Amino acid sequence: MAVHLPCLPVLLFVFLAVHVPVTHADPPLPSTYDVSMCSESFSCGVVEIRYPFYLANATEATADYSGNFSCGYTDLSISCKLEGQTWIPTIRLDGDDYTVDTISYHYDHQTILLVDSDVLGGAGGDCPAVRHEVSFNGTWLHSSSYNDNLTFLFGCDPRGPVPPECDAYKINCTQFKSPPGAGPGDSFVVVMTDENDRYLEQELATKCGNTMVVTVPVRGDVLMAASYNKSNFTSGGYGGVLKRGFELEWSRITGTADGCHLCEASNGQCAYSQNREFLGCLCHGGKAGSPDCEHIVPATASTATASRKSS
Numbered sequence: 571m572a573v574h575l576p577c578l579p580v581l582l583f584v585f586l587a588v589h590v591p592v593t594h595a596d597p598p599l600p601s602t603y604d605v606s607m608c609s610e611s612f613s614c615g616v617v618e619i620r621y622p623f624y625l626a627n628a629t630e631a632t633a634d635y636s637g638n639f640s641c642g643y644t645d646l647s648i649s650c651k652l653e654g655q656t657w658i659p660t661i662r663l664d665g666d667d668y669t670v671d672t673i674s675y676h677y678d679h680q681t682i683l684l685v686d687s688d689v690l691g692g693a694g695g696d697c698p699a700v701r702h703e704v705s706f707n708g709t710w711l712h713s714s715s716y717n718d719n720l721t722f723l724f725g726c727d728p729r730g731p732v733p734p735e736c737d738a739y740k741i742n743c744t745q746f747k748s749p750p751g752a753g754p755g756d757s758f759v760v761v762m763t764d765e766n767d768r769y770l771e772q773e774l775a776t777k778c779g780n781t782m783v784v785t786v787p788v789r790g791d792v793l794m795a796a797s798y799n800k801s802n803f804t805s806g807g808y809g810g811v812l813k814r815g816f817e818l819e820w821s822r823i824t825g826t827a828d829g830c831h832l833c834e835a836s837n838g839q840c841a842y843s844q845n846r847e848f849l850g851c852l853c854h855g856g857k858a859g860s861p862d863c864e865h866i867v868p869a870t871a872s873t874a875t876a877s878r879k880s881s
């Protein structure tokens with residue numbers, strides 16, 4: 571459809587998109603907000619959810635406000651659901667769900683430990699299959715050097731003899747099932763710790779013409795311990811490693827770009843839109859500030875906005 575658009579409107583659109591200030595894209599914050607909605611701290615099972623993380627259900631639009639705002643950094647939205655007897659916190663990254671194991675809020679160790687929710691789902695028993703790589707937007711979340719990679723080759727369709735050394739990497743579990751999209755052939759799990767592993771992974775990738783390759787991060791220390799026992803790694807040891815999860819670091823990288831640092835310095839909580847735009851500051855007593863709590867949004871401004879919208 572876009573292909574048939576004449577050039578001029580497209581150029582005009584690009585021009586406007588570049589020149590319209592971003593603050594116009596999302597409505598600014600209302601002058602007041604419901605403090606109980608953006609509570610400072612909340613326990614979900616054993617995990618403490620604290621700003622800049624926030625509960626996913628705390629983003630609903632309020633009556634006098636047409637947009638959405640988050641009570642923290644957009645991507646750090648945690649859903650808390652009761653499963654059986656246990657409250658389970660999950661975070662969604664690029665469309666995939668991860669169970670939150672722990673969050674560290676220490677100022678020089680801001681990390682979150684996550685486990686792919688598919689892996690905890692129980693399918694495959696000791697030998698679960700990962701269905702996707704881990705991807706996320708880098709605005710607030712970053713990879714951790716604490717992780718190592720585990721590479722899977724699912725459904726190998728050999729085009730020529732597979733080197734016999736590769737047998738040691740074959741997943742060997744009766745309950746194992748390849749993920750959707752993979753062929754019916756053998757599957758392999760490779761720990762990329764040395765040159766030999768890298769070489770064999772390349773060999774497999776070349777010899778298995780039709781194979782689905784998925785690389786996921788796992789905790790380096792856990793992987794190290796488990797891969798010592800090569801004899802049971804492929805028959806369930808790797809599943810134990812996946813279930814221990816991987817680590818991401820969280821922080822803001824935009825630094826002073828959007829006013830959030832001013833808000834936080836004034837003891838406020840930054841509110842963001844779904845598009846990751848800074849909307850304003852959630853301050854003490856349910857008042858909003860812009861950009862910080864030294865500059866409280868006057869109630870009249872919001873009333874004017876609300877009445878303009880409703881008329």
Ligand SMILES: *[C@@H]1O[C@H](CO)[C@@H](O)[C@H](O)[C@H]1NC(C)=O
Pocket residue numbers: 607625627628650651
């Ligand atoms: C959000 O969910 C939590 C846990 O399920 C619940 O305790 C809280 O009351 C909910 N908040 C809102 C605003 O619905």
Ligand SMILES: *[C@@H]1O[C@H](CO)[C@@H](O)[C@H](O)[C@H]1NC(C)=O
Pocket residue numbers: 629631636637638844
């Ligand atoms: C508010 O956010 C939710 C997702 O969290 C979305 O489904 C909904 O369309 C948003 N509403 C507005 C008015 O942007």
Ligand SMILES: *[C@@H]1O[C@H](CO)[C@@H](O)[C@H](O)[C@H]1NC(C)=O
Pocket residue numbers: 707708709845846
């Ligand atoms: C991350 O989000 C920002 C803000 O929405 C956006 O500009 C950027 O393109 C995103 N990065 C990726 C890799 O999607």
Ligand SMILES: *[C@@H]1O[C@H](CO)[C@@H](O)[C@H](O)[C@H]1NC(C)=O
Pocket residue numbers: 717718719785
């Ligand atoms: C893991 O793999 C990713 C790409 O899939 C790569 O960027 C990263 O450097 C690897 N990490 C380690 C520790 O090898």
Ligand SMILES: *[C@@H]1O[C@H](CO)[C@@H](O)[C@H](O)[C@H]1NC(C)=O
Pocket residue numbers: 737738740742804805
């Ligand atoms: C696969 O598992 C079976 C039973 O646990 C074992 O006898 C066999 O040696 C294993 N094969 C490989 C290649 O590890």
Ligand SMILES: *[C@@H]1O[C@H](CO)[C@@H](O)[C@H](O)[C@H]1NC(C)=O
Pocket residue numbers: 799801802
């Ligand atoms: C490795 O795992 C196998 C199977 O679980 C077990 O019999 C063996 O004792 C383990 N070896 C070591 C050194 O832990």
Ligand SMILES: *[C@@H]1O[C@H](CO)[C@@H](O)[C@H](O)[C@H]1NC(C)=O
Pocket residue numbers: 696799802803805806807
């Ligand atoms: C693998 O071996 C280790 C060490 O003996 C043991 O702790 C672990 O339970 C074994 N895992 C499986 C799936 O057999």
